[in-house]
Amino acid sequence: MSIEQMGVVGAGQMGAGIAQVAAQSGIRVTLSDVSEERLQLGRQTIASSLGRLVKKEVLTSTEADQALALIWFSANLADHHQNELVVEAVSEVESLKKDVFAELNTICLDTTILASNTSSISITRLSSVVNNAERFIGMHFMNPVPMMPLVEIIRGIGTSDATYLAVAELAKRMKKTTVVSQDSAGFLVNRLLMPMINEAFFALMENVGSAADIDLSMKLGTNHPLGPLELADLIGLDTCLAVIEVLHRELGEDKYRPCPLLRKHVEAGWLGRKSGRGVFQYSD
Ligand SMILES: NC(=O)c1ccc[n+]([C@@H]2O[C@H](COP(=O)([O-])OP(=O)(O)OC[C@H]3O[C@@H](n4cnc5c(N)ncnc54)[C@H](O)[C@@H]3O)[C@@H](O)[C@H]2O)c1
Structure with missing residues (x-):
């Protein structure tokens, strides 16, 4: 067809x-x-x-x-x-x-x-x-x-x-x-991607490194074209949080618990590129 x-x-x-x-x-x-x-x-x-x-x-x-x-x-x-x-x-x-x-x-x-x-x-x-x-x-x-x-x-x-x-x-x-x-929470792409983005927020919240260094680690250390935090800003932090909540609820494991810092950004309306501010600031 x-x-x-x-x-x-x-x-x-x-x-x-x-x-x-x-x-x-x-x-x-x-x-x-x-x-x-x-x-x-x-x-x-x-x-x-x-x-x-x-x-x-x-x-x-x-x-x-x-x-x-x-x-x-x-x-x-x-x-x-x-x-x-x-x-x-x-x-x-x-x-x-x-x-x-x-x-x-x-x-x-x-x-x-x-x-x-x-x-x-x-x-x-x-x-x-x-x-x-x-x-x-x-x-x-x-x-x-x-x-x-x-x-x-x-x-x-x-x-x-x-x-x-x-x-x-x-x-x-x-x-x-x-x-x-398969029809399983997050399917393939987000089952793999979202735990990494969530973990990047935990690392930021716990001051393991700066936002810039978290992103650089994944770009230069593992050959990702975008760091997890700038990618989260591109996706939209509201969308990321919604997906992580689905993973947590449906797979039922603590490892998918949404990071409180991510939740705070969404509550503040800092949704990423689409709202002009997420982890990073966007002028255009
Ligand atoms: N952002 C990403 O990286 C990404 C990637 C893959 C899939 N998705 C999925 O795509 C979907 C949309 O995400 P997005 O990033 O484009 O969001 P977005 O916030 O950019 O756009 C959502 C749009 O839906 C419209 N809308 C809301 N209620 C509506 C209704 N009742 N009828 C018609 N339009 C309505 C809004 O006005 C808005 O324009 C979500 O399910 C998201 O999970 C997003």
Whole structure:
């Protein structure tokens, strides 16, 4: 099954990136969010990302314009009714995602595939609010979507082979490499990544080293392109905390206990790059 028309719900950093890469692959995209203001921010994110690709000569300006023209920005969830596949990329809150899927379930066609870009929440549990779990799947893109080559595919207990194959084909068309994970808290990527980020916050809280030195240790000592604290700022500290809470709750082990310093940053609204301040400060 080849997808020619898809939707993305949530025009934040992930949703905007998914819509952009789909449009660059020639797919018509409906990108929705809760307000015109959010959509405007999403449009700006996409336009500047396409602009950077033109500057780097990855795309011509005509190709960038064509991609942007394939995206329809809408504040109305009902506008997803004709889409063959809809990827949900709203904030990492289970109740919010379930509300979105319950609505999509009534809006979309019986044949529409519903996918979640969740970083950690059970695909099987999210699928419980739709009529047909066969058409429900996890499609976990990495941040920033236009740059990162991986998509993690997660099958829920009811996901059909046809749904898996359609999503794997879509990821390939978007020039992504896929891995398959069981439907287990944090899947593969965040099961490995988030304990490291959480531990970096513990090391910072206990004054084992400065934030700069914690990051340098992993960059120069283990060849990571970004240190764990700057990566956490890029991901969003609210998202990191939500994922670590899922690991802690669902795997039930103390080693996943969220670091109090991470929690404090989130409570202060220091969410990372997207709010201008996280562990580090951002001027633009
Ligand atoms: N940030 C990352 O590095 C990363 C990586 C992979 C996956 N994810 C996952 O992607 C999802 C989105 O993360 P993000 O970083 O883009 O968050 P974000 O905060 O940048 O964006 C979330 C967007 O969802 C919108 N939204 C909230 N409720 C909505 C609703 N009911 N209907 C429509 N839109 C709604 C918000 O207005 C916002 O624009 C989360 O599930 C997150 O775990 C994030």
